Amino acid sequence: MMLGSILNPINSTIIAVALVPIGNALGAPPSQTAWLVSALYLATALGQPVVGRLIDVFGPRRLFLVSTSLVGVAGVIGTLAPNLGVLIAARVLLGFGTCAGYPSAMALLRSEGRRTGRDSPGGVLTALAVTNQTIAVIGPLLGGLLIGLGGWRATFALNVPLAVAAVLLGLLRLPGSAGTGESPQRGRLAAQLDLPGMGLFAATLMSLLLFLMNLHLRDWYLLVLAAAAGIAFAARELRAGTPFVDLRVLGGNPPLLATYGRALVAYVVSYAFLYGFTQWTEEGYGLSPFHAGLVQMPMFLVAIGVSVLSGRRPGVRGKLLVGAVGQIVACLVMLTLAGSSPVWMLVLVALVFGIPQGLNSLALQNSVYFQADPERTASSAGLLRTFAYIGSMVASSTAAASFGPRVTTGGMHHLAWVMLAAGALFLLLTVSDRTLGRAPGSAPLPGRLRA
Template identity: 55%
Template sequence: MTARHPAPTDRFDRRLLAPMMLGSILNPVNSSIIAVALVPIGVGLGAPAAETAWLISALYLATAIGQPLVGRLVDLYGARRLFLAGAVLTIVAGVVGTLAPSIWVLVAARVVLGLGTCAGYPAAMALIRGEADRTGMASPSGVLAALSVATQTIAVVGPSLGGLLIGIGGWRSTLVVNVVLGLASLVLGWLFVPATPPGRQAAGQMRDGTARLDTVGVGLFAALLLGMLVFLMDPTPARLWLPALAVVAGVAFTRWELRRPEPFIDVRVFAGNVPLLLTYARSLVASTVSYCFLYGFTQWLEQGRGFSPSGTGLLLLPTFAVGIVATVVAGRRGTVRVKLVVGAVAQLLAAGMILLLGDGAPVWLLLGVVVMLGLPQGLVNLSNQTALYHQARRDKVGVSAGLLRTFMYLGAMVASSTAGLVFGRQATTTGLHGLGLVMLVAAAVFLVLAVADRGLAAIDAGEREAARR
């Protein structure tokens, strides 16, 4: 079943916006709600902090691996099937999590949840690509801006929503919300996400009409990411075998993919697409800065500066508010390069301000940091998404979009590991300055990548041409 009435032939089908936006927020809403639910879950299930931390890590690991996998499945089978399958997995994870009798059952539910919520973003990018081809839309900047605003809004309301749900029904109510959102996604996807038209192949199918998934390639890719990410969670000498495993898996993955007629990730295509690789690199270093702020700076506000958790939450609100405003304002104007450069400079200035902070730093200086980091919050993800839309091959848009999220989560894991290394047992001002130096270096790399990427000029020319039409 598809939409009840034919889509307009000359403009973007706005009925797709609701399922696209809902599918895209499923992952971030669970990432933000869990932040306020960890302590109640630990008390309720008798689990120490070392075990409840796996509730965050399990979602990140499943998502980092699942995003390109589900993206490839979107390329093979179309957006509708994967969108609906993701909604079903989200419902299942919500039910299992709500009834979980132990912490490890809940961790398993979070893994299923990570896989289920992977479908929304690659499916949305594939739908945007399909609508552009159908309508002749030159630039989807307005639609991409809407997705970005939805994601950032959830980042704002997620912790507050989690606190409200816990107050009403305890920590298990934060899992029930996935049942509700999953059911809503299932209904909206069933009604409005179109199926692949009869007689037309999905983008990634073979010429004989079959669709084959490179399962060996998926397994090697998973081993590569697991080796890297699990090591980053606790980078100790005893775990050095994990990056060694990642290297071996990476070599085996590359050799295997080069020999496959229909690889999971076409290494030749990605290796030859330097602009796309630069977009992935920008996503990694920019998200490293962003998550260093979210993980490290917020921890210092409570332990080093003496703010309460609620006070810290209020202080961070301007970051997301400025990010939403920046997305709305820049969504339909300005070039990709300008947005990236402004975002990189803002990250550099914020990192420099962090180096000036002391134990008694005034509130106005703290507000300066959070406001400054709101600009890249709104500009960078939107710009990287726009760049990827233009750089990815049409038949690889799903897996390409999934990999963009993988690099973002890799940056998050790097930031989490960095915060653990510089702070140790206590988030001191000395540790904050070490974190600031890491942020400064990452932001400088981001700026170089934005300025030196000549491929952005062609994208900007296309965006300007689309704006004139």
């Protein structure tokens, strides 16, 4: 479960320190290398809920093995890529390959909860979150080391041994039966999967994300396509006997919808910092990729400590409020930075950002586990990642627009203002959500909210 779920975050964090070396090697400006970030999240945002639904129907084993094998193939393609276009294609394949890890983990937790009668696995959920935080610690530093030893191509080659290890562990340990959702019959398979709904969902999300990746009024037609596909998707899902996304249930579950909204704006801030601030420390401030990774380490170390200390406490409102305030404070400190600032100021920003990094991801993950329909745990977890990836692509586009052809301190400040606005919205969404105040064991809310 842990190894599968880290394949996405390790590729997210390693690429943060590799963007500048890749751009220098291939002659690509930040506005083009930003596609290396967006390509992975575009593929994963599309694939996570689809693969999650397949896991709900078939169980995690088959989906995990096939999907994770693609990670190894993408690692080989990226290592040998002759140009930026092939490299972007490798990142797309990586995105699809990492789709099964997190939904599989959440589905397995749900099935184990049924088997053992322990429906509140706080310790295991915390371990899953801390594992991802630990990889986020290792990612930038490991990326810097790999680039120093073997160049940026080594950051892609790393996926090959990771994929081999994940597939072998999956073959040895994952249960063979479905066990996490319905038992499909061949004649009803197409209806259970709702292939038209999946296609319309993909068309809606693809059009929207392509617009977000390169914000410009000349691409207005993409928004029109997204709206048209979205309307058709809603009409289809409301009529389908077994919908891909049960809009009736989702519409009757305001706590879960609010969680998805908070995830979107929270990850706008998180990923804008991860990619935008890291590029500035390298190109605008003058650090090497290795030292840029070192500057990021305090954030992830604090995040791990915060996750461990707060993980077993059942409430989420306090975590989210402190996380929102932490984001706002960190953005304000970013606005004071300049090319002449001492290094300890950069470390201070990373330390402050570590608090929301540890609290927000844990609280959002736990919220979905308790708010989602138990029969759709994997697809609901996939949708959480989809909203997070939409936020990451908004962040990537904003960073590209803020920096333009060169990464400057002025561009970093512009990015910080956008992050500050998103942090304020996250705080507003948290303060206004009264359902977060319910204590464990109180009367259930829509979608089984318990924490």
